[in-house]
Amino acid sequence: MIRAIALVLLVSSVEVTYSFVSPLLTQNTRHTSSRQSSTVTPISDAELLSDPMFIEPLTTPQDGKKSSDELITIAKRFLKSSNGLGGDPDMLAESFIFEGPVVGPLKKEEFVNAIGSVDFTTAFPNWTPQFYGFFVDPLEVEQNRVWYTARGEGVNTGPLLPFAPVPTNNKVINPPQVCSLTINHSSGLIERYTIGYVTDRNVGNTGGLGGLYGILYALGKPLPFPEANPWSKSWQYAFFQKLGAMIQR
Numbered sequence: 001m002i003r004a005i006a007l008v009l010l011v012s013s014v015e016v017t018y019s020f021v022s023p024l025l026t027q028n029t030r031h032t033s034s035r036q037s038s039t040v041t042p043i044s045d046a047e048l049l050s051d052p053m054f055i056e057p058l059t060t061p062q063d064g065k066k067s068s069d070e071l072i073t074i075a076k077r078f079l080k081s082s083n084g085l086g087g088d089p090d091m092l093a094e095s096f097i098f099e100g101p102v103v104g105p106l107k108k109e110e111f112v113n114a115i116g117s118v119d120f121t122t123a124f125p126n127w128t129p130q131f132y133g134f135f136v137d138p139l140e141v142e143q144n145r146v147w148y149t150a151r152g153e154g155v156n157t158g159p160l161l162p163f164a165p166v167p168t169n170n171k172v173i174n175p176p177q178v179c180s181l182t183i184n185h186s187s188g189l190i191e192r193y194t195i196g197y198v199t200d201r202n203v204g205n206t207g208g209l210g211g212l213y214g215i216l217y218a219l220g221k222p223l224p225f226p227e228a229n230p231w232s233k234s235w236q237y238a239f240f241q242k243l244g245a246m247i248q249r
Helices: 002-037 045-049 068-080 108-116 211-218 235-248
Strands: 092-099 128-136 145-155 171-173 177-183 190-198
Touching (some): 068 145, 068 177, 171 211, 190 211
Parallel strands (some): 092 190
Antiparallel strands (some): 128 145, 145 171, 145 177, 177 190
C-alpha cells in the first residue's frame, strides 16, 4: 500500500512540476523562437532518411535464423487458423506464455482452456478480423518477434456465454491494438503471445479497452472490476491536477 501511494505521488508530481514551470517555458520560448529559427541547419532528404534514429526493417536474417517473411508467414498462419481469435494449439511451444495489459501470464494449457471456453464464432458469426503492419522487431536480439496491429468489427447476433447469454445485436468496433508473436527459429513454434495494447482509446466503441474486456463493454456487459472498464481519473490524480493549476496561477 505504501509503495502504491508513493508511486501515485511520484507520477502526479511530474504533472505538478510541469504545471509550475510551463509558464516559464512559454515565456522563454517566445524570446528564443526567432533566434532558434535562424540557426537551424537545413537537412537534406538523404541525410534525414539515413539518420540512425530511424531504424530500418530487418532484411537479412542471421545465420540459422528464419527470415522476416518466414516469421510473418507463421504469425499469419496462426491468426488465420482461428479467424484471429486464439489460434491452433499445435503451433504453440510447451513453454508458451500469453500476456495482455492486465491478463496473464498464462501458460499454454491455461491459454488454450480460456480460449476454448468462449464460443466467439457463435456470438459473432460475421466477425471481420483486421490485421496489418506486420514486421519483425529489429531491436530484439533473437530477431524472432513479429509485431502487428489488430482491429476488427462485427455484430453480436448470437449468445456469448457465459457473459452475454442473450444476443445484444450491438456492433463492436475495436480500437487499434498492438500485438506480438515470438517464434522459435528452430521449431517454428510460438513461444509468447501478447495482445490488447490499445494505441488510441478514442477509436471504436470499446471504451478504449482491448481484447475481450473491450468487446464486453461494447455489448453493454462489462465485467465488474476497474480493469475491465474504461479508464477514469482517480481523485488523487484530480487533486494533483488542481494543485498544479493553482501553482501555475
